[in-house]
Amino acid sequence: MNEQRVPHSPGPRAWLGLLVVLGPVLLVAMDSSVLFLAMPKVSEALSPTADQALWILDVYGFAVGSLLIAFGNIGDRYGRLKLLMTGAVVFGAASAGAAFAPGPELLIAFRALMGVAGATLLPSALAVLSELFTDPRLRAKAIGVFAATFAAGFAIGPVVGGQLLNSFWWGSVFLINLPVVVLFLILAPVLLREVRATRTGRVDAPSVLLSAAGILLTVYAIKHAAAEGLTVTPMATGIAGVVTLWWFVRRQLHLEHPLIDFRLFRDRVFTIAAITGLLPLAAWSAVAYLGGIYLQSVLGLTVLDAALVALPGAAVLTVTCVVTPALVERIGTRAALITCHFFIAAGLLLLLATSTSSGIGWYVASTVIAGIGYGISFSVVADTAIAAVPAERAGSAAAIAETSNEIGNALGIALLGSLAALIFRLQGPDLAGTLNETLQVPGLTAAAIGDAKSAFVTGLHAAAVIAGILHAALGVFALRHLPRAFTSTDDACPDPLPQDTAEENSVR
Numbered sequence: 001m002n003e004q005r006v007p008h009s010p011g012p013r014a015w016l017g018l019l020v021v022l023g024p025v026l027l028v029a030m031d032s033s034v035l036f037l038a039m040p041k042v043s044e045a046l047s048p049t050a051d052q053a054l055w056i057l058d059v060y061g062f063a064v065g066s067l068l069i070a071f072g073n074i075g076d077r078y079g080r081l082k083l084l085m086t087g088a089v090v091f092g093a094a095s096a097g098a099a100f101a102p103g104p105e106l107l108i109a110f111r112a113l114m115g116v117a118g119a120t121l122l123p124s125a126l127a128v129l130s131e132l133f134t135d136p137r138l139r140a141k142a143i144g145v146f147a148a149t150f151a152a153g154f155a156i157g158p159v160v161g162g163q164l165l166n167s168f169w170w171g172s173v174f175l176i177n178l179p180v181v182v183l184f185l186i187l188a189p190v191l192l193r194e195v196r197a198t199r200t201g202r203v204d205a206p207s208v209l210l211s212a213a214g215i216l217l218t219v220y221a222i223k224h225a226a227a228e229g230l231t232v233t234p235m236a237t238g239i240a241g242v243v244t245l246w247w248f249v250r251r252q253l254h255l256e257h258p259l260i261d262f263r264l265f266r267d268r269v270f271t272i273a274a275i276t277g278l279l280p281l282a283a284w285s286a287v288a289y290l291g292g293i294y295l296q297s298v299l300g301l302t303v304l305d306a307a308l309v310a311l312p313g314a315a316v317l318t319v320t321c322v323v324t325p326a327l328v329e330r331i332g333t334r335a336a337l338i339t340c341h342f343f344i345a346a347g348l349l350l351l352l353a354t355s356t357s358s359g360i361g362w363y364v365a366s367t368v369i370a371g372i373g374y375g376i377s378f379s380v381v382a383d384t385a386i387a388a389v390p391a392e393r394a395g396s397a398a399a400i401a402e403t404s405n406e407i408g409n410a411l412g413i414a415l416l417g418s419l420a421a422l423i424f425r426l427q428g429p430d431l432a433g434t435l436n437e438t439l440q441v442p443g444l445t446a447a448a449i450g451d452a453k454s455a456f457v458t459g460l461h462a463a464a465v466i467a468g469i470l471h472a473a474l475g476v477f478a479l480r481h482l483p484r485a486f487t488s489t490d491d492a493c494p495d496p497l498p499q500d501t502a503e504e505n506s507v508r
Contacts (some may be wrong), residue, residue: 008114014132017191018142021125022149023180028118029153031062032409034161034173037292037306041289043436047098049102050433051223054413055108057289061410063115065213068403070259071120080124087120092181122504128192148321155314158288162307207259210248217241219414226418247289260400264389272478273384276337277404279474280344280377282412283467289413290420290460291363297435298356298453309360313367320375333384334482336376341475343373348468352461356453416467428455477508
C-alpha cells in the first residue's frame with residue numbers, strides 16, 4: 001500500500017532517476033527499428049527466407065504489444081521495480097544471444113525473447129518514473145520527456161544501426177544494448193524505489209494467451225500467403241487466428257478486469273486517438289524497412305550513406321516530438337490530430353517519384369514531410385486518449401494507446417511488408433523470394449537484376465500509396481467527427497496520469 005504522497009519539488013535524485021529510466025526506454029524503442037538498415041547485412045550473413053526476414057523484424061514488436069498490458073498488471077501486483085530489473089536482465093541476455101545467432105531461426109527466437117523483456121520494461125519504467133515526481137505538473141513534464149525519448153528511439157534506430165554496420169558486423173546492433181543494461185542494473189537499486197498499485201485486478205492468463213496466439217496466427221497466415229501463395233496452410237491458420245481474436249474480444253467484454261477495455265472505443269475521440277497511435281507507426285515502420293533496402297540494394301548506397309540519408313527525417317521527427325506540446329497550445333489538439341495525418345499522407349505519396357535509378361532527394365523529402373506528421377502523432381496520442389475518458393479509466397486508456405503504438409509498429413512490417421513481398425513474388429524474375437536473395441543468385445543477368453529492382457520499387461510504391469490513402473482518409477474522418485471544441489487538456493501542462501490513477505492503474 002502506498003501512503004498518500006505530498007507533492008514536493010524533486011531533488012537531484014529524481015532527475016538522475018529519470019535519466020536512468022530513460023536508458024531502457026530508449027533501448028526498447030531503438031530495437032523496434034535498429035534492423036531496418038541492417039537487414040541487407042543480416043540477409044547476406046544468415047540467408048533468411050522472405051517470411052523469416054519479416055519475422056526477424058516484427059516478432060519483437062508483436063511480443064511487446066501482445067504482452068504490454070499483461071506485464072503492467074503483473075508489475076502492479078509483484079512490484080514494478082522488481083519487474084523492471086528482471087526485464088532488463090532478460091533483455092540484455094537476449095540481446096547477446098541475438099548478436100551471435102548462427103541462423104535465422106535462433107535470431108527470431110532471441111528477438112521474440114527481447115520483445116517479452118521489452119514488454120516488462122515500458123509500463124514499469126513509466127510507473128517508477130511517476131513515483132519519482134509526485135508534483136502533477138513536474139510529473140507531466142517528466143512523462144513528456146519519456147514520450148519524446150521513446151519516439152526518438154524509433155527515429156534514430158536505423159541511423160544508429162547504419163553507423164555501427166559501417167565499422168562492425170551485424171550483431172553489433174544488439175551488443176550496444178549491453179552497456180546500457182549493465183549501467184541501469186548498477187544505478188537503479190540506488191536511485192529508484194519499489195512501486196506497487198493500491199488496487200489491482202488479477203491477471204487473466206487466458207486473455208494473454210488468446211491475444212498473443214490470435215495475433216501471431218493471423219500474421220503468420222498473411223506472411224505465408226504473401227511469400228508462397230494462398231494454400232491450405234495459410235488459409236487454415238488465418239481462420240484460426242481470426243477466431244482466436246474474436247474469442248479474445250468476447251472474453252474482454254465479460255471480464256471485470258479486462259486486458260483491453262474495448263468499451264472505451266464507444267467514444268469517437270478515443271477511437272480516433274487509438275487509430276492514430278497505430279496507423280502512423282505502421283506506415284513509418286514499413287516505409288523505413290523497405291526504404292533501407294531500397295537505398296542499399298536498389299540504389300547501391302553503402303550502409304553509412306543510407307544512414308546519412310535517413311538522418312534528416314529522423315531529426316525532423318525527433319524535433320517535432322519536442323515542440324509539439326507548444327504547437328498544441330497554439331492550434332489545439334483537434335487541429336494537431338488532423339494535420340498529422342495529412343502531413344504523413346503527403347510525405348508517403350512523394351515516394352511515388354522514386355525509381356530504380358534515382359530517388360534519394362525524393363526519399364529525403366518524403367521522410368522530412370512525413371516526419372512532421374509522425375512527430376505530432378507520437379506526441380499527442382496518449383494525452384488525447386486519456387482525456388477522452390473518465391479519470392478512473394485513464395489507466396486503461398493509456399494502456400491501449402501504448403499498445404496501439406507497438407502493435408502498429410509490428411503490423412506495418414507484417415502487412416505492408418507482406419504486400420511488398422507479394423508484389424515482388426508476382427512481378428520479379430522468380431529466382432528467389434526477396435530482392436537480396438535474388439541479387440545473390442550466381443550468374444544473374446542485367447535484365448534479371450533490372451526486373452528484380454523494378455518489382456521491389458513497385459512493392460515500395462504500393463505500400464506507400466495504401467498507407468498514404470489510409471492516412472488521408474483518417475484525416476478526413478477526424479476533420480468531420482472530432483468536436484470543434486475538443487482539447488486534450490485544460491491547461492498548458494496537463495497531468496496525463498491523475499494522482500489516484502497513477503498509483504492505482506499506472507500506464508500498462
